[in-house]
Amino acid sequence: MLEKKEFYINGQWVAPAAANDYAVINPSTEEQCAVISLGGQADTDAAVAAARAAFDSWSQTSKEERTRLIEKLKEVYIARQEEMAQAMSQEMGAPIDLSRAQQVGAGSWHIDGFLKAFEDFSFERDFTSSEKTLLEPIGVCALITPWNWPMNQIILKAIPAMATGCTVILKPSEIAPLSGVLFAEFVHEAGFPAGVFNLVNGDGPGVGSQLSSHPEVDMVSFTGSTRAGIAISKAAADTLKRVSLELGGKGANVIFEDAHPKAAKAGAIRCFRNSGQSCNAPTRMLVHKSRYDEAVEMAADVATNTHVGPASEEGKHIGPVVSEAQFNKIQGLIEKGMSEARLVAGGLGRPDGLNRGYYVKPTVFADVTNDMTIAQEEVFGPVLSIIPFETEEEAIAIANDTPYGLTNYIQTEDTEKRRRVARRLRSGMVETNGQGFAMGSPFGGYKQSGNGREGGVFGLEEFLEVKAVSGWAAE
Numbered sequence: 001m002l003e004k005k006e007f008y009i010n011g012q013w014v015a016p017a018a019a020n021d022y023a024v025i026n027p028s029t030e031e032q033c034a035v036i037s038l039g040g041q042a043d044t045d046a047a048v049a050a051a052r053a054a055f056d057s058w059s060q061t062s063k064e065e066r067t068r069l070i071e072k073l074k075e076v077y078i079a080r081q082e083e084m085a086q087a088m089s090q091e092m093g094a095p096i097d098l099s100r101a102q103q104v105g106a107g108s109w110h111i112d113g114f115l116k117a118f119e120d121f122s123f124e125r126d127f128t129s130s131e132k133t134l135l136e137p138i139g140v141c142a143l144i145t146p147w148n149w150p151m152n153q154i155i156l157k158a159i160p161a162m163a164t165g166c167t168v169i170l171k172p173s174e175i176a177p178l179s180g181v182l183f184a185e186f187v188h189e190a191g192f193p194a195g196v197f198n199l200v201n202g203d204g205p206g207v208g209s210q211l212s213s214h215p216e217v218d219m220v221s222f223t224g225s226t227r228a229g230i231a232i233s234k235a236a237a238d239t240l241k242r243v244s245l246e247l248g249g250k251g252a253n254v255i256f257e258d259a260h261p262k263a264a265k266a267g268a269i270r271c272f273r274n275s276g277q278s279c280n281a282p283t284r285m286l287v288h289k290s291r292y293d294e295a296v297e298m299a300a301d302v303a304t305n306t307h308v309g310p311a312s313e314e315g316k317h318i319g320p321v322v323s324e325a326q327f328n329k330i331q332g333l334i335e336k337g338m339s340e341a342r343l344v345a346g347g348l349g350r351p352d353g354l355n356r357g358y359y360v361k362p363t364v365f366a367d368v369t370n371d372m373t374i375a376q377e378e379v380f381g382p383v384l385s386i387i388p389f390e391t392e393e394e395a396i397a398i399a400n401d402t403p404y405g406l407t408n409y410i411q412t413e414d415t416e417k418r419r420r421v422a423r424r425l426r427s428g429m430v431e432t433n434g435q436g437f438a439m440g441s442p443f444g445g446y447k448q449s450g451n452g453r454e455g456g457v458f459g460l461e462e463f464l465e466v467k468a469v470s471g472w473a474a475e
Helices: 041-059 063-079 081-092 096-119 150-163 178-190 204-213 226-237 263-276 289-305 324-340 392-400 415-424 456-461
Strands: 007-009 012-014 021-026 031-037 124-128 131-137 140-144 167-171 197-199 219-223 242-246 252-255 284-288 342-345 363-366 383-389 407-411 429-432 464-469
Touching (some): 031 081, 041 131, 041 167, 081 096, 096 263, 150 167, 167 178, 263 289, 383 392, 392 415
Parallel strands (some): 140 167, 284 383
Antiparallel strands (some): 342 363
């Protein structure tokens, strides 16, 4: 598939400076589906140099020209969306229907969101009658993206960075690099100038660290684990570059006594979506004691009836988790949960009939307390923990008792309660009664869930410096 067209630097495909082969594994089959090379310092330096050389001219192009190129990129993306769906399904295990609708769809949706936000976006703003505030591109940006929602995260970074006049180097996850390489093809086909967008494959300790510490990189935008976010921040500290982080989560789904009758069912389905590999998944279900037994039964039924199967199959099933390492981590946490709480569905091992592939049983634990390992650690698999509560105050305390703060959820028909609780939950996002967020809504978290905001106007502003200029209108 890759034909060794692995690194896209300065507008052309180039061979790596040194051979360092890495096998990409299809998690549905445990078989090799591609081979890439992991970049080294020479590759990183070449990509950064290309981005630095292109910055002066690209940063001075008109807003209209950058808009035109992004619109062309969207056309290419849509025309080749089936290729992208197949690539993501193969590399990270998203069932093909989900890959087409949600994995690919997330990318085009965010492009539309940025184009809409960009229409009225002003880079020059009046502060007083004689003073201007200028918003200017920060410079060369390293974009380090994860494997779980590849196009969602690549587009949330690459589009606003390029729209605002920055030049970029993308390092996609080495576990799921095929979609990133395909996106580089789309950028090339759209006609972006050489050096504006560059791609180097690599792992975190290699290319990731090299980009984070590189003196010619002005900003790092990273999505991934909190552990890796801390390492990137430390690597970037010596050069005082901006670091924008979108990290893990341990979302609480608070189901009050007056919640919709099927709130627990919807919450369990949402938890298991994408095989539980979403940082904003509602993995802790907090249920009022009057609805607790019913919620446990409902969630267990969802888990038992959630079909697990190969990503290549069409249908509404869930696929494998992404890798052997991830599978083993999840199995270890399920085993820990079985020693802590009451297992009501799922458990250890693969689902029946699946003896190859990184498949995990949708698993539900009841009678969980918030100090348990499964309530505090991000599992990143189809594992749900159900916790009872009695009062609103107790629910808020449990929800906030976590090092994370990405997305929390509230289910109640009481409007005032919904607003009151939303104000007190310490997270960057609060979804209520199943209503999703609007296009361009800011995505990001509090605490160890990170410090950045992606999407719409907020995502554009992430890549800009603020400059004050006095005497603008003076004679």
